[in-house]
Amino acid sequence: xxxxxxxxxxxxxxxxxxxxxxxxxxxxxxxxxxxxxxxxxxxxxxxxxxxxxxxxxxxxxxxxxxxxxxxxxxxxxxxxxxxxxxxxxxxxxxxxxxxxxxxxxxxxxxxxxxxxxxxxxxxxxxxxxxxxxxxxxxx
Numbered sequence: 196x197x198x199x200x201x202x203x204x205x206x207x208x209x210x211x212x213x214x215x216x217x218x219x220x221x222x223x224x225x226x227x228x229x230x231x232x233x234x235x236x237x238x239x240x241x242x243x244x245x246x247x248x249x250x251x252x253x254x255x256x257x258x259x260x261x262x263x264x265x266x267x268x269x270x271x272x273x274x275x276x277x278x279x280x281x282x283x284x285x286x287x288x289x290x291x292x293x294x295x296x297x298x299x300x301x302x303x304x305x306x307x308x309x310x311x312x313x314x315x316x317x318x319x320x321x322x323x324x325x326x327x328x329x330x331x332x333x334x
Contacts, residue, residue, distance in 0.1 A: 261292035265305060272312045279312050286312065303332040 268285035271278040286309045293301040306329035313322035 255296070257292045257295050261289045261296065261298075261301065264289035264292065265301075265308075268305075268308060268312075272308065272315070276316065279316055282312055283309065299332045303329045306332065 264285045268282040268289060271282035271285060286305050289305045290302055290309075293299075293305060306325050310322045310325035310329060313319075313325060
């Protein structure tokens with residue numbers, strides 16, 4: 196009995212809306228188009244902002260020096276034990292520069308590399324300390 200009543204109510208509603216159905220569809224379509232354009236503009240705005248921030252970073256002497264120190268550390272850490280000690284110095288320079296820039300993700304990355312380098316040197320306690328620092332920054 197209830198199903199029959201719901202069916203009749205639904206049919207009555209559809210008959211009432213049928214003349215205006217095209218108008219409702221048009222309104223929904225227009226809303227979808229406007230929303231789509233808004234999302235597209237927001238994405239372009241975000242991409243533009245990221246490009247500007249990246250361009251500014253690439254001009255910052257601290258950013259350039261930090262990148263250079265980090266890359267030097269990577270290269271040195273792959274060589275002998277004496278070079279690994281030099282790598283640690285480069286990594287420490289990079290960390291100081293990343294701290295000035297406030298880039299915690301890069302600091303965490305360098306701390307991980309320091310942990311790995313100390314582990315390679317057999318200094319497990321220092322290695323663990325750097326890994327803990329990296330974990331703390333990455334949270």
